[in-house]
Amino acid sequence: MMGFLQSGLDSLPGVAAMMQFKPPAASSIADSVDQLYLMLTGITIFFSVLIFSIIFYFMLKYRRKSPGESGTETHTPMMLELTWTIIPSLICVVLFVWSSSLYVRNGRPPNSSTEIFVIGKQWMWHLQHPEGPREINELHVPVGVPVKITMTSQDVIHDFYIPAFRVKKDVLPGRYSQIWFQPTETGTFHLFCAQYCGTNHSQMIGWVYVMSPTDYATWLAGGEKTESMAQQGERLFSQFGCGNCHSPEAAGHAPSLAGIYGKPEKTQNGETRVVDEDLIRQAILVPNSVHLPNYQPIMPTYQGQIDEEQMLQLIAYVKSLGSEERMNGK
Ligand code: HEC
Ligand SMILES: [Cu+2]
Structure with missing residues (x-):
């Protein structure tokens, strides 16, 4: 059919x-x-x-044919x-x-996905590539490669919608939601906010440019030179004094963040959880919610001091800390 x-x-x-x-x-x-x-x-x-x-057939067939006619009781057959x-x-x-x-x-985004980060705010889309380039209401992606989008909102609920890719998901304040897609042809496609989010909701639209891999590489290299998200995060990490506790020299006061991303860890009350973007975000905003065995809850909250963009950069930095060597190396 x-x-x-x-x-x-x-x-x-x-x-x-x-x-x-x-x-x-x-x-x-x-x-x-x-x-x-x-x-x-x-x-x-x-x-x-x-x-x-x-219905129409029965209306005609079983209609009342004379004024005095009344129906007879029937029982539905079991087979019917x-x-x-x-x-x-x-x-x-x-x-x-x-x-x-x-x-x-x-x-489920494939592991080989390229990543892109999205912040929705009244009334525009901020998009950031891990390599550094930022875009507003425009998204450049390579064709034929799975792209994973991690999204959050700075204010109200928005909804990230690319009809040509058949993907659509709410973008929520206070947490990360994800979608992924793999573009199959080059071209320009509409991007919408699909959740009414205030006066100028209807202008919260943009374009997705799907490019050949070589064009995309040229585009990435072509813009103004920017630090990668992880490098920006590294600067924030020292600016906010995270290293005072978390660097290996600070011996013992705080857990090492090297290689934690994507790994399961045990909490003080015996639960096991996997360290993902939401957990790192949570640890930074509500440190007491993270209870690791052997550590005192001395981490201060950074609520109100770190905006969504900086948060994504800090997370990118923590993710980039693949191994102990990397952390000791600096
Ligand atoms: C005063 C010392 C201190 C500072 C400053 C500090 N932290 Fe922490 N951090 C800790 C401690 C201690 C823990 C463990 C908390 C617990 O178990 O209750 C922790 C936990 C974490 C975790 C969770 C680790 C895990 O494996 O679950 C992350 C992520 C983190 N911190 C990131 C940061 C970032 C980013 C900054 C800077 C913005 C920062 N911390 C600043 C002491 C600190
Ligand atoms: Cu919106």
């Missing part, structure tokens, strides 16, 4: 383009999302037509009951398996 719908659409490319039936499909998951969507639409149309046709229970249940199971597998695939 799906193939049938798809080929039906493909045979009318001119009409589909004219009617803007759907946005361009320019990411690796776009076609799968479209197929699921077509299937849902197809099933909905099929059953709506079926049910309404039957079973049929209209089992078939829709099976359809629901198929749809569930199909859509949840797509959801899971959509929720």
Whole structure:
């Protein structure tokens, strides 16, 4: 049925383009999302037509033909009951398996992803590449490479939406949310805020430029020379005095941050958790929430002193501390 719908659409490319039936499909998951969507639409149309046709047919067939006529009581046959229970249940199971597998695939960025960081604020998108370049309402990405986007908001809830890639996710203040996509063709695609966020919400739009890998490398190198996010984070790390406690010379007062990112660690109350962006953020803003065995809760809070952009840079720096050597080396 799906193939049938798809080929039906493909045979009318001119009409589909004219009617803007759907946005361009320019990411690796776009076609799968479209197929699921077509299937849902197809099933909905099929059953709506079926049910309404039957209603109209029965209205005519069983209408009252003389003023004195009254209905007779009937009992639904068991087979009929079973049929209209089992078939829709099976359809629901198929749809569930199909859509949840797509959801899971959509929720896990591949390890090889390039990273980009997004801060939403009233009313614009700030985007930062780990290599350093910053953009506002514009995003340059290479074609054919998975791109992981880590997002947060500086004020209210926004929503990062690129229709051509079929990705959309809320951007929340106080935590990080992630999406990923792999562009499949070069071009320029719309970027929207899809969550009403105040007066100028409708202007919170931008463009995604998907470039060939060589063009992208040229673009990255071409802008004004900037430090990488990790280098900027390193400067903040000494500016805020983090090193006073966390450097190896400060022996024993605070845990080493080298290599903690992505690793599981044990907390004082015996729980195990994996160190991710949210945990590092939490440790910096609400240090007492992080309870490591063998350490005193002496870390001061940096709430109100570090903005979202600096936070991402500090996190990038902590992530870059791959090993003990790296930390001792400076
Ligand atoms: C006064 C010393 C001190 C300063 C300054 C300090 N920290 Fe800490 N930090 C600690 C201690 C102690 C812990 C462990 C807290 C606990 O177990 O309750 C910690 C925990 C952390 C953790 C969690 C580590 C883990 O493995 O879970 C991170 C991340 C962190 N600090 C980052 C920073 C950053 C970034 C700065 C600067 C903005 C900073 N710290 C400044 C003492 C300090
Ligand atoms: Cu918004």
